[in-house]
Amino acid sequence: MKPFYVTTPIYYVNDRPHIGTSYSTIAADVLARYHALRGQQTRFLTGLDEHGLKIARVAESKGMSPQQFTDEMAGPFRDTWQLLHCQYDDFIRTTEPRHKVRAQMLWQRIAARGDIYLGAYEDWYCVGCETFYTEKDLLPGNLCPQHLKPVERVKESSYFFRLSAYTDKLLAYYEAHPDFVKPSGRFNEVKSFVREGLRDLSLSRTSFRWGIPVPSDPEHVMYVWFDALTNYMSALGGPSEPGEAPLYDRFWPPHGDVVHIVGKDILRFHAVYWPAFLLAAGIEPPSQIWAHGWLTVNGQKMSKSLGNFLAPEPLVDAFGVDVLRYYLMRDIAFGQDGDFSHENLLARLNGELANGLGNLLNRVLVSIVQKNLGGRVPAPNPSTRTAEDDELEAAALRCCKSAAEHLDQVAPQRALEAIWELVGAGNRYVDRTEPWALAKRGESARLGHVVYQVLETLRMVGVMITPFMPLKAAELRQQLGLDPLLHTQGLDLWPSVFGALAPDTQTRPGAALFPRFDKDQSQAALQKLGVAKAPETPQKTKARPMTTEATRKETEPAAQSGDASPFIEFDDFTKVDLRVARVLACEKVPKSEKLLKLSVDAGDGAPRQILSGIAQHYAPEQLVGKQVVIVANLKPRKMMGLESHGMVLSASDETGLFVTTIAGDVKPGSGVK
Numbered sequence: 001m002k003p004f005y006v007t008t009p010i011y012y013v014n015d016r017p018h019i020g021t022s023y024s025t026i027a028a029d030v031l032a033r034y035h036a037l038r039g040q041q042t043r044f045l046t047g048l049d050e051h052g053l054k055i056a057r058v059a060e061s062k063g064m065s066p067q068q069f070t071d072e073m074a075g076p077f078r079d080t081w082q083l084l085h086c087q088y089d090d091f092i093r094t095t096e097p098r099h100k101v102r103a104q105m106l107w108q109r110i111a112a113r114g115d116i117y118l119g120a121y122e123d124w125y126c127v128g129c130e131t132f133y134t135e136k137d138l139l140p141g142n143l144c145p146q147h148l149k150p151v152e153r154v155k156e157s158s159y160f161f162r163l164s165a166y167t168d169k170l171l172a173y174y175e176a177h178p179d180f181v182k183p184s185g186r187f188n189e190v191k192s193f194v195r196e197g198l199r200d201l202s203l204s205r206t207s208f209r210w211g212i213p214v215p216s217d218p219e220h221v222m223y224v225w226f227d228a229l230t231n232y233m234s235a236l237g238g239p240s241e242p243g244e245a246p247l248y249d250r251f252w253p254p255h256g257d258v259v260h261i262v263g264k265d266i267l268r269f270h271a272v273y274w275p276a277f278l279l280a281a282g283i284e285p286p287s288q289i290w291a292h293g294w295l296t297v298n299g300q301k302m303s304k305s306l307g308n309f310l311a312p313e314p315l316v317d318a319f320g321v322d323v324l325r326y327y328l329m330r331d332i333a334f335g336q337d338g339d340f341s342h343e344n345l346l347a348r349l350n351g352e353l354a355n356g357l358g359n360l361l362n363r364v365l366v367s368i369v370q371k372n373l374g375g376r377v378p379a380p381n382p383s384t385r386t387a388e389d390d391e392l393e394a395a396a397l398r399c400c401k402s403a404a405e406h407l408d409q410v411a412p413q414r415a416l417e418a419i420w421e422l423v424g425a426g427n428r429y430v431d432r433t434e435p436w437a438l439a440k441r442g443e444s445a446r447l448g449h450v451v452y453q454v455l456e457t458l459r460m461v462g463v464m465i466t467p468f469m470p471l472k473a474a475e476l477r478q479q480l481g482l483d484p485l486l487h488t489q490g491l492d493l494w495p496s497v498f499g500a501l502a503p504d505t506q507t508r509p510g511a512a513l514f515p516r517f518d519k520d521q522s523q524a525a526l527q528k529l530g531v532a533k534a535p536e537t538p539q540k541t542k543a544r545p546m547t548t549e550a551t552r553k554e555t556e557p558a559a560q561s562g563d564a565s566p567f568i569e570f571d572d573f574t575k576v577d578l579r580v581a582r583v584l585a586c587e588k589v590p591k592s593e594k595l596l597k598l599s600v601d602a603g604d605g606a607p608r609q610i611l612s613g614i615a616q617h618y619a620p621e622q623l624v625g626k627q628v629v630i631v632a633n634l635k636p637r638k639m640m641g642l643e644s645h646g647m648v649l650s651a652s653d654e655t656g657l658f659v660t661t662i663a664g665d666v667k668p669g670s671g672v673k
């Protein structure tokens, strides 16, 4: 088998690690641990993307030099990955000399082959995603389609990469490498993007200094994505000539298999620009780019303005690192978007982990082996075999094989499904064979066999969960009396035969592997994490309940005035000009906690300004692009010195405030009835 090299994106240092970045890093760690367990030479790289305008600006806002700032931020990343037991082999920072030198070499190689030329760039740039945009890519109001924030006009001298010359070459490369991008749906998106034709790419900037100098022209710094993508290679000592950098020789294709784990947001950079740069330099591209989905938290997008970035530390504190790793890999199909839900985590902890695996260990090891078998692994007794044994063994071999196949295909969720199929089969086997009854009846030969079967099943599960839950796997092995650590020494340790557990091994039962969280503990944990549901309170609605004249008379004192009918005439209703409006731009009103200033297209032929007191419930960018319902003919009103021409309708209860939106794509200005 080829050596295996897995990488995470290198993270921008402007944010601390959160559950999204943790997800990528844990996934890469699971893969690295799995391949190492298979006896493959394995290397796992993560690191930090430290250059570029975004970082320079954040550092400046903190009154620090960019280098001081990135030095300060590197610590928390390392600490978090350690806390999450992400055991990388190398941690690269793009400000390190070893990286700068190699990025410059890659540049020179491409330049020497003629695909870099000097020109001038004039277009738009989003600092948030460090990406160039043309007018047609932008949302109304010149907003970045990713960040929904205004882009900046850039006009400066720039080196360009001749990306346009790679349209056909990339398509041919994709054709010849059908597994280059995964999942395949995303590969199709990449191909359609390339088929539309590629424009040359601006590859350097002159208006700021925080980057790697272009080798032949240090007035320019390299485009931060060129710099960043090179990390995957520079960390191995490449590009280099054969014999110069042993890691590069061993792990980079064609000798090694390289898998880049990335979020879907940065697929284009990895699947289009990166292979194009490499083809231009005459270097083989990586073997595979795996784009996973995007995580929301309890149904909400994580964003700085909402301040709801979920940090992994409190979760580890509440549930333990392995439970968090298990949950992330089990609950979210790799490649698809998913939602982090504290409640689902608790359900999986109590269900699959405590009731499933923990219980299987406990009911046999503690209840039977200690009480009836002197704490030792019994010898199997094939003479007592029944169909149940055949079924369990077949399930074990089938599940081991399929879990491995899924991990080979980078489908951790399915691998865990397969492993838990075996846990289920083990529990069913115990239910059916009733070892406690065998003990009671003194059927020791059959009892020994049954217990052996279960302990062997647990041994196999213990190996397979190692990449996902290294600590719990070690604990499980320890309780079975085995060396808690698996020493591969280049051997494939994935279980493939049933019966490897040595009889007579002295077991060492310990604490419950996965203690259950009862209702109170769950509530307490959720409350500590700030996500507990408030105790039920009676509904408080703002709108007055509609009553008929008759019931009103019975239940309410008569109104003072004579025209107190709860009804309005249809004509009254038609006086209200309710319309669909599309939000073009939105920002907070300075010095106001509550007000947002919206610019909407309400079909008037020109944008209309509306002020709305919803700033505590919505981040401005959440509203851009939404179709809302407005009252268009309210008398204009001044608030904080700004005029509002209408009102956005919303509904609120104690859980929050929600703006009314229209589900379909209706023309702005359409009436609402």
Ligand code: MSP
Pocket: 008, 009, 010, 011, 012, 013, 019, 020, 021, 023, 024, 049, 228, 229, 261, 262, 263, 264, 265, 266, 293, 294, 295, 296, 302
């Ligand atoms: N620095 C670039 C990557 C350069 S790689 C040569 C970058 N950094 S980032 O800090 O913004 O991290 C992006 C990656 O973090 C995403 O691609 C994804 O892997 C991970 N995630 C960040 N937020 C996420 C979610 N909400 N959900 C899942 N993963 C997310 O882009």
